[in-house]
Amino acid sequence: MQITSPSFKKNSVQALSDAQLQKALGNVRAGFIDKRTKAVDALPEFDALRDNGKAIKDHTLAHLDLYLEAYEEQVKKAGGHVHWAQTAEDARNIILDLCKTRGVKTVTKGKSMISEEIALNDALEEAGVRPVETDLGEYIIQLRGEHPSHIIAPAVHLNKEQIEADFRRVHTHLPADRKLVEHEKLLTEARAVLRAEYFKADLGITGANFLVAETGSSIIVTNEGNGDLTQILPRVHVVIASIEKVVPTLEDAAQILRLLARSATGQEMSVYTTVSTGGRRESDPDGPDEYHVVLLDNGRSSMLGTEFQEMLRCIRCGACMNHCPVYHAVGGHAYGWVYPGPMGAVLTPSLIGVDKGGHLPNASTFCGRCESVCPMRIPLPKMMRHWREREFERGLNPAVARYGLKSWAFFARRPRLYRFFASFGIPALSMLGGAKRRFSWLPFAGGWTKYRELPAPEGRTFMQQWAQREALKQEVSS
Amino acid sequence: MQHQVKTRPHVGLFVTCLVDLFRPSVGFAAVKLMEDAGCSVDVPAAQTCCGQPAYNSGDRDDTREIAKATIAAFEEFDYVVAPSGSCASMLKKHYPALFTGDAVWESRAGEFSKKVHELVSFLADELRIQGVDAKLSATATYHDSCSGLRELGIRDQPRKLLQSVEGLKIAEMEEADVCCGFGGTFCVKYSDISNAIVTKKTSNIEVAGADMLLAGDLGCLMNMAGKLQREGSAIEVRHVAEVLAGMTDQPPVGGKL
Numbered sequence: 001m002q003i004t005s006p007s008f009k010k011n012s013v014q015a016l017s018d019a020q021l022q023k024a025l026g027n028v029r030a031g032f033i034d035k036r037t038k039a040v041d042a043l044p045e046f047d048a049l050r051d052n053g054k055a056i057k058d059h060t061l062a063h064l065d066l067y068l069e070a071y072e073e074q075v076k077k078a079g080g081h082v083h084w085a086q087t088a089e090d091a092r093n094i095i096l097d098l099c100k101t102r103g104v105k106t107v108t109k110g111k112s113m114i115s116e117e118i119a120l121n122d123a124l125e126e127a128g129v130r131p132v133e134t135d136l137g138e139y140i141i142q143l144r145g146e147h148p149s150h151i152i153a154p155a156v157h158l159n160k161e162q163i164e165a166d167f168r169r170v171h172t173h174l175p176a177d178r179k180l181v182e183h184e185k186l187l188t189e190a191r192a193v194l195r196a197e198y199f200k201a202d203l204g205i206t207g208a209n210f211l212v213a214e215t216g217s218s219i220i221v222t223n224e225g226n227g228d229l230t231q232i233l234p235r236v237h238v239v240i241a242s243i244e245k246v247v248p249t250l251e252d253a254a255q256i257l258r259l260l261a262r263s264a265t266g267q268e269m270s271v272y273t274t275v276s277t278g279g280r281r282e283s284d285p286d287g288p289d290e291y292h293v294v295l296l297d298n299g300r301s302s303m304l305g306t307e308f309q310e311m312l313r314c315i316r317c318g319a320c321m322n323h324c325p326v327y328h329a330v331g332g333h334a335y336g337w338v339y340p341g342p343m344g345a346v347l348t349p350s351l352i353g354v355d356k357g358g359h360l361p362n363a364s365t366f367c368g369r370c371e372s373v374c375p376m377r378i379p380l381p382k383m384m385r386h387w388r389e390r391e392f393e394r395g396l397n398p399a400v401a402r403y404g405l406k407s408w409a410f411f412a413r414r415p416r417l418y419r420f421f422a423s424f425g426i427p428a429l430s431m432l433g434g435a436k437r438r439f440s441w442l443p444f445a446g447g448w449t450k451y452r453e454l455p456a457p458e459g460r461t462f463m464q465q466w467a468q469r470e471a472l473k474q475e476v477s478s
Numbered sequence: 479m480q481h482q483v484k485t486r487p488h489v490g491l492f493v494t495c496l497v498d499l500f501r502p503s504v505g506f507a508a509v510k511l512m513e514d515a516g517c518s519v520d521v522p523a524a525q526t527c528c529g530q531p532a533y534n535s536g537d538r539d540d541t542r543e544i545a546k547a548t549i550a551a552f553e554e555f556d557y558v559v560a561p562s563g564s565c566a567s568m569l570k571k572h573y574p575a576l577f578t579g580d581a582v583w584e585s586r587a588g589e590f591s592k593k594v595h596e597l598v599s600f601l602a603d604e605l606r607i608q609g610v611d612a613k614l615s616a617t618a619t620y621h622d623s624c625s626g627l628r629e630l631g632i633r634d635q636p637r638k639l640l641q642s643v644e645g646l647k648i649a650e651m652e653e654a655d656v657c658c659g660f661g662g663t664f665c666v667k668y669s670d671i672s673n674a675i676v677t678k679k680t681s682n683i684e685v686a687g688a689d690m691l692l693a694g695d696l697g698c699l700m701n702m703a704g705k706l707q708r709e710g711s712a713i714e715v716r717h718v719a720e721v722l723a724g725m726t727d728q729p730p731v732g733g734k735l
Contacts, residue, residue, distance in 0.1 A: 013670050325657045329674040363668050365661025365675070366534060367624035385534060392536030401667070405532060409540035412495075412526045413547065419523070426499050438707060438732040447666025451673035452704030455500060455732030462493050462502035466521050 001119050001147055003352060005336030008359035015330040024159050025331055031156075032322035035266025036373070043262065053259050054377045056252045057313040061304065067213040067246050068295070074216025078278030080291035088118035091296045095120065095205070095238060098292060099129050102236055104202040110220060110227035111135035112207030113151050113316060114240045114296055116338045117351070120205070132197045134226035136190050143170050149332030151339065152264050152318040157331050160186070194226070204230040204288070208241035209260065209315070210253040211293070217277040218293065219253055221260065221270035228274050237279065237288040242296045244312040250275075256315060259375035263317040299351045307386045311346050313376040320370035320380060326363055335360055342370035342380040349387050358396055361387035422461050430457040487605075489517045490555035492548070492594075494565045495527035496696040497717075501731065504696060507723035508561040508597050514723075515605045517557075524551040528560075528568040534662055538576065545573045546583065549590045557604070558594045561719050562695045563626020566596035571629055596626055597719055598694055602635035609642025612724030617647040619688035620718070621679070621702065622655045623695035636694060636718050643721060651686035653678075660701040676705045683713060692718045696731075703731040 004011055015021055040046045060067055072082040085091035091114075099107065107129055109115060121142070124131045133142040137154035141147065143166045148154030155163070164180045167189055180186060206227050208218040218239045220227045231237045247253050261267040280287030303309055321327040321341025332340035337357070339347050345364060349357035361384035370380045391397050411418040433439060433456020441449050448454050489512055497504045509519045529544035548569065552558045560566040574591050577583035601607050620640065626632040633655075640648055659665060659675025666672075679702060683691055691706070691713055693699050703715035714730040 009668070009670075012668070016670055016674055325659065325675045325678075326668075326671055328678075329671050363664070363671065365624070365657050365659060365664045365672075367657035367661070368628040369624070369655075369657070372628050385536065388534065388536030389538055390536070392538075397535070401535070401663075405535050405537055406540075409532050409537065409544070412529065412532070413540065413543050415524045415526050415547065418526045422499060435734060437729060437734055438704070440708075445666075447669045448704070450669050451708065452676070452701065453707040453732055455700050455703055457500045458502055458728065460502070462498040462505040463521070463523065465502055466505070467523075 001116070001122070001337070003337050003356055005348060005352065005357045005360060008334060008336055008363060011334035011336055012330040012363070015334045020159055020162065021157050021331050024157050025328055028156070028322060028328060031153075032265070032318070036263060036319060036322070037266075039262040039266040039268065043258075046259075046262070049255065049259055050375055050377055053256045053315075053375060054313060056247060056255060057376060060247055060252075061244065061309060061312055064243065064246070064301075064304065067248055068243060071211055071213040071216060071246050074213065075278070075291075075293055076216075078216050078291070079281075080216065080278045080293060083292060083294045085294055085296045086298070088296070088298050091118045091240065091294050091298070092120060092123045094294050095240070096123060096127050096129075098236065098238060099124070099127065099203060102202065102290075104129055104236070106130045106132060106197070106201045108132050108134050108198055108201040108204045108230045108234065109138070110204070110206035110222065110230045111138050111154070112205065112240055113148070113338060114207055114242055115205065116148060117242075117298065118240075118296065120240075132194070132201065134194050134197070134224075134230050135222070136187060136224060136226075139190055139194065140166060143167075147333070147338070149340065150318060150321060151316050151343075157333065191224075198229045198233045201230075201234040203236040203238060204232075204234040205238045205240060206231050208239050208245050210256070211241055211246040212248075212250050212253055213246055214249040215277055217250070217275050219257075219273065219275050221257070221273050223265075223267075223271045225272050228272060231274070231276060232287055235288055236290045236292065237276070239276070239291075239293045240296065241293065242298065243300055244314075260315055260317055263319040263373065263375040303350050308346065308350055308383055310378050311343070311350065311383060313378055314343055314347070315376060316343075317375060319373040319375065323369045323373050325365065325367060325369070342384070343378075346378075346380055346383045346387070354387055354390055354394075355396060358387070358391050361385075362391075419461075419463055423464050426457045426461050427459060430459045432456070487517045487556045488554075489519045489557045489559050490552045491519055491521045492525060492528070492552070492558055492560040492565065492569065493521060494560055494562045494696065496700070497561055500700065501696055501717065503725060503728045504561050504717040504719050507717070507719040507725045508559070510723045510725065511597070511601060511610070511719060512559065514611070515601060515607050517605070520555070522551040528565040530564065530568050530662055533568065533572065533576075542576050542583075545576055545587070549573065549583075549586055552590065552593075553586075555593065557600065558590070559597055559600050560594070561597040561717065562697075563596045563623050563630055563632055564695050564697065566594055567625040567629040570594035596630055596632055596694065598636045598639060598722070599626075599630060599632045601722075602639060607639070610639055610722045610724070612722060613644040614721055614724070614726060615645040616690045616714075617649050617688045618690040618692050618721070619649050619651045619683060619686040620654060621651070621658060621683075621691065621693040621698060623693050623698045624657050626694055627655055632694065636692075639722055640692070640718065646721070649686045649688045651682045651688075653682055658698045658702050660698045662697065665701055672701075673705075676701055680705050680709060680711065684711065688713065690714045690716060690721075690730075692716055692721060694718050699731050707732050
């Protein structure tokens with residue numbers, strides 16, 4: 001997919017004037033925030049679980065090589081295959097090769113952000129393979145030729161009426177006069193259409209919420225059961241996951257599962273939690289003949305040992321974006337690549353470079369609401385600041401901002417000089433404010449006054465007045 | 479007499495740059511509140527700004543220099559108090575992180591950090607004052623500024639003290655704990671997004687049915703006041719310290735004389 005993160009500002013202006021998008025974003029509070037709050041309030045040990053989850057991931061990341069090798073060994077023992085992909089291109093080629101050698105025409109897909117990260121659908125289509133998204137949200141945006149705007153609710157930017165229109169446009173084999181108003185009707189129609197696809201598919205691709213080193217299993221959570229049909233019915237099951245998805249044991253995965261759905265959708269558990277270990281065994285009534293895992297690095301191993309390592313704890317629950325005022329304002333597409341919101345603001349520069357993704361960690365008020373809800377206690381604002389530091393070190397931020405900051409800092413580091421200029425400038429600015437005591441426009445303050453009045457200074461600075469008060473006190477006491 | 483003076487907590491007021499330049503009355507309200515609570519308050523001249531504009535723009539070198547000057551200026555005090563959750567958190571939480579591994583400054587920043595408080599939480603939690611001697615006939619709504627709320631745990635303290643102001647009613651707004659869109663340089667760098675966020679905020683403020691908006695951070699207050707005034711609202715905007723100190727004779731933020 002085309003990266004538009006460098007034009008984040010332009011994207012966000014567009015998003016702010018998109019009435020349909022703004023209407024859809026209005027549902028985020030009731031849909032995610034309130035439900036999460038209720039679920040968390042009902043579990044007294046939630047914060048203790050967060051500590052546990054963090055510790056599990058920190059431990060795993062400290063020994064990532066070891067656990068990945070152990071995982072590979074267990075997958076092989078269960079009859080599966082592990083493919084190591086250093087780059088997105090490597091991952092695409094591995095999957096394309098599997099499709100070619102197995103004569104695959106149709107691929108069903110469970111929801112996977114890694115698939116988006118490596119732009120798999122485009123690659124499959126180019127190779128003459130038809131990808132069919134089976135997650136309802138992913139299915140809808142595939143019909144529209146769009147990309148997910150949210151990591152767990154890919155179509156959250158759409159309204160029901162838009163989806164109805166898409167279904168009528170594409171599902172032309174169904175009666176034109178059918179009723180499609182309620183959510184359930186839309187869901188039922190999508191399920192019926194997809195049901196046929198599951199049986200046509202030669203290969204099924206799922207992501208993974210966890211890879212378990214102890215057993216060589218992959219775990220996915222879904223609410224629609226589409227993941228199960230995607231991985232059980234075709235001849236070949238391919239799991240595509242990034243390397244930081246590994247946890248040591250099933251018990252570890254179970255601990256983190258208690259955090260995942262609560263943080264994401266406010267459910268105690270997702271409707272389906274599916275554990276797969278290898279392909280079909282002789283005694284199994286069904287399942288794929290082959291089981292493959294594509295392990296993607298794509299820049300993650302270079303985050304280890306840096307100030308961005310903690311980002312690799314992320315379990316992709318989406319709580320950070322659900323609680324982000326910037327995400328609420330502009331939605332996910334404005335971020336210009338796969339991962340939006342606060343987690344995207346940290347991860348995107350790691351994966352595509354801060355020269356392209358630099359806007360994202362800058363477009364934050366540092367309100368800290370993301371960190372306060374993150375089940376893995378990832379210090380997102382701190383890491384966004386680290387990106388700003390890297391930008392500053394490399395001189396990537398705009399010259400005007402840089403020089404403005406440097407000249408401000410020159411004075412801020414010299415209190416007497418600072419005070420000298422303030423003692424003239426501030427009373428003068430105060431006078432300029434007139435009887436209205438505020439400015440509707442001021443040179444160099446256009447970013448502020450475009451949308452708001454600028455309060456005028458009261459008069460002399462505090463430090464001026466304080467010095468006078470102290471001098472008076474001295475006089476009185478002497 | 480000599481002995482009494484010594485047992486009074488000696489507080490260094492970190493004025494904050496916005497209060498110093500734009501709204502000195504907040505600084506005097508802070509001094510009054512602390513003096514009334516039995517502190518002796520001084521204001522070191524060698525202070526400018528906490529350094530957040532540099533820190534949040536990725537300029538660590540300038541931030542460190544500003545931090546060193548601030549730490550040195552306040553080392554003699556028992557307490558360092560700022561009428562801002564954001565600046566207090568910068569001094570308390572972020573200064574130590576700037577000097578991790580520094581042989582001299584890590585421990586100096588650590589010692590300094592222990593003495594730093596935001597004004598209202600200092601009054602309520604450290605000095606344990608139960609109420610204030612102030613009157614105001616108004617209905618106010620209170621906005622929780624982000625850094626104070628999430629980095630310093632300031633939520634109940636201002637509400638508790640405001641309840642003791644005679645004649646003052648509190649009308650809570652929806653999403654009082656959601657950012658107002660100020661974010662320091664964010665509000666000018668991403669003014670369109672900032673505007674969308676503050677517009678949601680002012681709509682929540684209007685719906686609350688209050689005639690006054692209070693908060694503990696002047697940056698947020700100037701942002702919300704500026705937006706309310708652009709929208710033609712008559713809601714008065716003030717720093718919480720002004721109301722607690724009973725010093726509301728000055729015009730409100732951005733308000734007419």
